Amino acid sequence: MEYVLIVISAIFVNNIVLSQFLGICPFLGVSKKISTGIGMTGAVTFVMVIATIVTFFIQKAVLEPFGVEYLQTITFILVIASLVQLVEIMLKKVSPPLYQALGVFLPLITTNCAILGVAILALGLEDTNIVKSVVFAISHAVGFGLALITFSGIREQLDLMDIPKGMKGTPIALVVAGLLALAFMGFAGIV
Amino acid sequence: MNTLTISPSPHVHSGDSVKKNMYGVVIALLPALAASLYYFGLGALIVTLAAVLSCVFFEWAIQKFLLKTEASILDGSAALTGLLLAFNMPTNLPIWIIIIGSLVAIGIGKMSFGGLGNNIFNPALVGRVFLLISFPVQMTLWPEPGKNMTAYLDATTGATPLSVMKEGLANGETVSALMDKIPSITELFYGNMGGSAGEVAAVALIIGLIYMLIRKIITWHIPVTVIGTIAVFTGILHLVNPELYAGPLFHLLTGGVMLGAIFMATDYVTSPMSNKGMVIFGIGIGIITVVIRVFGAYPEGVSFAIIIMNGFVPLIDKYIKPKRFGEVAKTTKA
Amino acid sequence: MNQWNNFSKGFFKENAVFTLLLGMCPTLGVTSSAFDGLGMGLATTFVLVMANLVIAIIKNLIPDKVRIPAFIVVIATFVTIVEMTMQAYLPDLFESLGLFIPLIVVNCLVLGRAEAFASKNNIGSSIIDGLGMGLGFAMALTILGAIREILGSGKIFGTVVFPEDYGMLVFVLAPGAFIALGYLIAFINQVKKEA
């Protein structure tokens, strides 16, 4: 049950983009087409889960035992940055098609607040453990994907419509995001 | 010789028009308006007029001064948005809030996207949800039906059956005990309960539905699937634990289910294009409505459910296509 | 490059928020009041300037393959310094900015400037660029914060303008952030076109 709540909370109630304001840049940046939205979701899920696992162990094995929790930010981001680069280099070689699909998004991920945010938030869970953290990370990635893909669907449709000149592009995208967030507030209080 | 006109075929037209459809819906809403006046009196009148007039005004003003396009307020869609917005608000709402709601509905919900036909979210519901979150106090004070017909702002207020149910269940009371605190099912059917202006009288709304179906303004897909899904879902919950979950009739007749399913989910602009898509859309609305009502913080979830599903419409339209001619035989793709 | 241009571009022409759309998370997340926006903006400015400075100094010493990790360590260091300082001396602000302080690290703006500007330019320009960009960012956040504060709760920098009951709560919450920014950008685009 606890896991179910984590999942629902992460996807709907506390959606990482629409209510926690994390990962907004890619949300706005790579949502012009559904296909890129899907690619980005894949890349984010991948990195988010791995990053959460690695940072979990760093926290538990290094930072906490030595009492240097204040290094959280710097160590986590170092790990994430290296990880992203690692994945990028490897993917390019191992699976060029996958790299074609995800590659362009990877560099963006380093500076995606959602990854670092989720890694830090995962440690704040009650009685946290590794399984819970992973579930937490996956659910947030799904929530990110849900928001991103829905949003890119809307934007694809808006592309075919005649939006007033002043609102074209970013402004209307932000308004749509706002209305989407407004809609998602309906899920408030479920968990 | 006459100057001949040249245009591509077809050379005839059905004569259907946007106006006809919009005013058709307005006519279908008249029974509900009558019921509203009957139950809430003056307040209903003021709220309806304020919303309709300000919606039409904002549409005109925005088109004229901001977009600098030809004004199209005569097509009736802005008036309809106003009417439906009014139907979604308590009848003792201060006028300044109604005006904000209309501005949001028309300005943010509709004109920002380029006006009729371009908006992603149902404008009236954007207005309503915006108000609900902005002014939770005013938006959840419900005048009691049949009382203080001539009072407007200082009407006596009561609770809606849904909020009685939500509160009661939160305090550990049982469904059967709570059912005694609310009007009987027949009364609910005729609309004798607290609630938004236009949502109370199920019977009036159903008359509107029949009218729209006969005039072919809408098809059955969305209303039937929304209502059906809610009935089935709440039915199952009720069977699982009748004391914790109220039955389907209660859920169908209270709150905005009827108004939403018949008039708001069916909004052309914000609903899917294919029949299959509409069915999915309707089921989605049904499920989300029940989830919010039963598990969420809000006693009522129809508005949220509809605008959430509005957000999914582009995806539905992209992936759910109408049945194509010759598709059956096309299993082996050439 | 003309240093004044270099400095002023961050306010309008290349404003991080309004035109480059960088650093959107803090832009939306911590602007429920003008004061929070200003605080966040200044914290970011500090990091931006310091990071630009250091990176401009060491840019040639860093091998390509570890460029990003190295830059990020530099940035993270300053972020952590800000974090600790704020915690010590401005605990209230620290609390209301919450998670977004460590997240300055991943603010695309900071790394973006480091990559795009500081790693190619000299120290002086880099500092000015950082300062301009940072203050532009702070300005944007403050404006957005002020708009949201006034619409949402009738206050500006905590001063009551009209009674709170007339405020539109949405603007304090997530949806209002997006919507307010959307129209703000539309407005600025319009002004820019006419200018």
Place this chain on the structure above:
Amino acid sequence: MNVVLITIISLGALGTLAAIILYFVAQKFKVFEDPRIDQVEEALPAANCGGCGFPGCRAFAEAMVKADDISDLNCPVGGADTMSAAAAILGKEVEAAAPMVAVVRCNGTCENRPRITNYDGATSCTIASSLYGGDTGCSYGCYGLGECVDACAFDAMYMDEKTGLPVIIEDNCVSCGACVDACPKNIIELRKKGPKSRRIYVSCVNKDKGAPAKKACSVACISCKKCQKACPFEAITIDNNLAYIDYEKCKLCRKCVTECPTNAIHELNFPPKKPKVEKPAPEAAE
């Protein structure tokens, strides 16, 4: 001091670890990608208009990097400057392509060409052209529905309300050719921008014989061949009842202009003609 030490050690260790891992992975998974593609792309105008014949600037950049001989490749938007900049990156040479500009070869204004039918379909020249030859007796001329204007991504065209014909704003035109492709009637042509942007062209595409052509439109080319005879450089050919001036051969002497009985030959950017003074000089040098 303890904390400081731990900090340094743990951070240092992490950094070293990251560096080592990154190094080995980078070694093992090395892939080569031509960095010049990026550089060339950066040099291009990023208009992604397709005027070069490739789907977007990046594709063009790739093509440039791959091609041994880039003489047939040209970015009309960026013009010679861009091309030489891009070529410099690749260490190749370009010949400067002659600057071109679009011209509308129809002068069938409402006055010159009486309307005999009335079009009531969608505003698209292609749609109209699938229906009929046009509102006038000339089935070659412009529909005036502005498909070319819509196609122009550089604001270099507009529809003249009075004449019902498109007009090209020379200064904006980058000769991308989008309008040429858009026009279903092949009315628009890219022509060499002569010296001082001067040019002469036959502003008609009517291939009917003289009489019906003239009947349909008072400024039609009636293939009287006078211009052909007048041209000292054999720049004018007459094919299918229509005169055409080859811009490679034309020396802008303007002899043909005065010859044309229907004023179908247009000249652009010449100084106003002094009445009746004939200039024998082949080059309009001034």
Place this chain on the structure above:
Amino acid sequence: MAKTESTLKNMVLTLLVITGVAGTSLGFMFELTKGPIEAAKKAKQEAAIKMVMPEFDSLEKDTTIANTNFFRASSNGELVGIAIEAVSPKGFSGNIKIMVGFKPDGTIINYQVLEHKETPGLGTKMADWFKTDKGKQSILGKHPETNKLTVSKDGGEVDAITAATISSRAFLDAVRIAYETYNDNKSNEPVAANTSAEEGGTE
């Protein structure tokens, strides 16, 4: 400007140096701010205590009670108030942590909201709501034994924050917990010596 090449030695060295420098400066910074951070935290708690208590000259933390902070304040050796931290998990979005000050007889002196994640504009109003003397809002001066401190919707005598019944319930739930803690422990008396506020403040 020759860039350093990406050889193993260079890479490791660069990162090592950078992290080293970063570590050193951070370490010192940490040492530097450690004190002020603690002080800031303590100041906050003290401010809260002062807020919910009458004038006092000595404060003592009862360390025998697990899981919560429990302070006794006395003036001139006489117990004047008890401040108790309590957490209710029933908030709209997560825990609500408050500090309540009781008179020795159990009457509520004042309260302070310490931590919560409630919605701005709704739940956040609890910071002042229950102190405001308007309608039946205020709980100050009430006694949980004699006054029914639940929201009026649930039959109590406190007006809930408009449109934030959930937060109000949670808040009152926390008050109840605080009172129970008070009840369970008030007898642990007597308190003693003149521990100064500074010393007793934190662990």
Place this chain on the structure above:
Amino acid sequence: MLKTFSLGGVHPAENKFSAGKKIEVLPIPEQVSVPIAQHIGAPSEPVVKKGDEVKVGQLIAKSTGFVSANIHSPVSGKVFKIDDVLDASGYKRKAIIIKVEGDEWNEDIDRSDDLKTDITLSGEEIVKKVGESGIVGLGGATFPAQVKLSVPPGKTCDVLILNAVECEPYLTADHQLMMEKGEEIMIGTEILMKALKVTKAIIGIENNKPDAIAHMSELAQKHEGITVESLKVQYPQGGEKQLIDACIKRQIPSGKLPIEVGAVVQNVGTTFAVYEAIQKNKPLFERVVTVTGKSIEKPSNFMARVGTPVSNLIEAAGGLPEDTGKVIGGGPMMGKALSSIDVPITKGSSGILIMPEKIATRKPVQNCIRCSKCVSVCPMGLSPYLLMTVSDKAVWDRAEEEKIMDCIECGSCSYTCPSSRPLLDYIRLGKGKVGQIMRSRTK
């Protein structure tokens, strides 16, 4: 329940003013201009030259390929010139212009009215003869008939369907033809059945022609294998794919021809022409043309020679009314607006419709309100609103994905749209572009 097709459809006002009007033989004009491109496929090649004397029924232009058709002189007289004239396409195209002198027919044409029932030719000979006689589909598409009759190897045909639906409002040519030439059509059907080697033929007639249904059913009893199917009045019942779907419940897959499901569809007019060609040796040079309209004096059905100017027909029907706004060649749903009434009648002209100015002009276009009415009426199950948008914005790959090429251009979508959007205009545009792209890809 009457049979009908499975998706979409509309029901425009029928307005069959000329129903029941006897087919009148139109007087021969003084001059005819016979376009050399009257059919789908390659234009024919003239075999006469200026000054040649021709007789009625004499070959004047030769088929130039498999998908092409012979053209025979509709009149006797002298070839005046071969020149570009404005035709129904709205463009000037090559035509053979003949000055009429008398009415002298080729001797081998049997001009008697006798019914000739026995079919002496073999299947192959029939197909050949149909080709020689220049018969093209008279249902509107003018597709050379012998091509349809030559079933490609590997495919089999098991049923012939006669298209007697006449689902276009106003038009009554096929209806009247059935009433007057029912017997001939029956024999024509048998000829086609023999050519196709099938034993079954279905005549599909819309239910708004009860007299024709009764008449044809009665006649059909005497002919083995022929049945009459009465169909619901629903446009486009006469669309080939819809008709096959309605009659035998088989749907032609996207991009395929009727033969894929074992059916061949011919119009009743075509069938009559086949009868005349095979039994009477008379090539196709005249046809029934309905001249009709709300304000026309005398809505009529004429038997007119190909090449006759449209103005002659209009004159014969009482002249061009004052309020004329549009003259349409064909019906109101699929017909083509003519830019001049001097254009000649061709083999494909099933009707001339005169529309008053008031209804001829379109209403102003409004935004699409996504009412999905166009989707629900599209008989091909397409999304017209989307096809229009992607065509307008030139997103060709999306248009192809959305199967724009499946559109049969029936116009139901434009007819229905409450926002009066010119859906089909743009879809045609898109079809043209996508078709080009697809062809260039296969190259």
